[in-house]
Amino acid sequence: MSEFLNQVYFNNSVRAYLIVGITILVVFLFKKYIALYVAKGIFKLVRLRYKNINLPTFLALVAKPLGLFLAVLVTVGALDKLKLPDELDFNIYRVSFQELLGMIGSFLVIFTFFRLIIKSIDFIMLMIQGHYLQTHEPGNHQLVFFFKDLIKVIIGIIGGLFILKYTFKYDIKGLVTGLSIVGAAVALALKESLENLIASFIIFFDRPFATGDAVKLNDVSGTVEKIGLRSTRIRSDAKSYITVPNKQMVDSVLDNQSDYTQRKASLKLEISSSTPADVVEKLLTGIREILTKEDIIAYTAFVNNITANAIVIACDYFTGPDITTFNKVRERSTLAILSLMAQLNITTAQSVSDIKIVQGSAPPPQAAI
CATH class of the missing domain: 3.30.70.100 (Alpha-Beta Plaits)
Incomplete structure (x- = not known):
């Protein structure tokens, strides 16, 4: 039996093939349960800090991508222990088959890892939104969806940079520098829009007003109906629909009449x-x-x-x-x-205007010289 396990086929022993195959088979058969127990362990740790976490929602969003990541990670790690047969030692467009397999493996690991992070962000944002809804603050969770999409885009860009660097061995320093220059140019071109966008963040975090509040801004007074990324919509006292840029809502003196105590x-x-x-x-x-x-x-x-x-x-x-x-x-x-x-027979004061006409005598004529 030992002699059979030590026999070598395609540069690897039968024992190595069995270990790698059994490892991959066990992971794919039990990845669901492994991910479930790992996710529950993470859930218990997070629950110590955040008490309002929902276990079914957490498992539905995190367990499946976690299981896929673990399966890909173990599979790539196990296959890496095998030696590539000499028959597969050839090049494809100046890239060896072994390098191509390594690129595919690193791509799958990075892709599934960042997919797990994005799914975790979905759960975190749902938790934040649920917190605001439970505290009866309906206007404060409007930007949660935007933050979720923005963070997911940023993480996607970071994941793409990781794939370029560790999969295709591309030097991303020049790319990052170019993106910075392009970003600066775009920021200058969209200066006003970015100012309104940043103002929407200030409104979200500072919360000077919320949806449903009665506010007065300069000559505009009414009820806030919607807080957007660029502007705030106000239903005026005259029932007209007024759109005010968020930058103006932040920079101007705003009177939140809903917060009056008297x-x-x-x-x-x-x-x-x-x-x-x-x-x-x-x-x-x-x-x-x-x-x-x-x-x-x-x-x-x-x-x-x-x-x-x-x-x-x-x-x-x-x-x-x-x-x-x-x-x-x-x-x-x-x-x-x-x-x-x-x-009491009291009358209000009447305004009095005195008009005086002064008639003066004409000056005496001057003697001619």
Whole structure:
């Protein structure tokens, strides 16, 4: 038996053929189970840090590409232990058959490895998206899909560079330099688009607003309906659909009205300067009683200024963040103050314009010289 196993055929012993064949057969027969147990081991390690990982989704996305990578890795490693027969020592387009086999093997290993990484990224992005959905932040996961595609493209490019370097033995330094120059030229040509793209990243991470928030930007106010990669769509108060570049959304002073903890209303009264002081005092007392309501959190009412034509009374009060309640309270308070002024016979100050016509005498004529 030992003599049979030591017999050599095509530069390899029977024992070597059996070991390599059995190894490859075992891996292909049990790759599914091997990958399953390896994936479960990785899952347990990751679960120590991230508690919200879903095991079936993790296995569905990671186990199959992991099994294929392990099978290819073991197969290529096992076949590498065999010596190439002399009969197969020939060249194909100046490339030896042995080098061609090595190139195919390295290509398969690199390809399946990066495919495993891309599938793992799919799972990571699903986990991130699920986290945002569970925390009821619907506007924050919109760019997850873009990040997923962007990272997958970058990894694909890196995988291609690895294949060029380790499979085709190509010097990628010049290629990387050329890609850098081309990338710089493209960045200059697409400067504005890249600025908006970077601004979309800032919006995603900094989260100054989200979908559904009521915002005010310069002269535009409305509700955010969509946050894109280049621009943000706002449904204005006039129900028009406004598109604002993301760079402007980031660089301008933006008022996120949905994040208000309180809303402020201001009322400025200019009553006639002839109003007696005791009547002004009654008016202030009545205004303070009107503003002492459960819907009003805090208020101030005082005489702010006295001019030649008017006595100025300033009223400021705060309500809760709800805009509907705010409008109702402001309307109710304003009407109540108007009614109080009517009861006290207080009139508003009237603007007075004095026009003076001055008629001067003509200058005496000068004597002729």
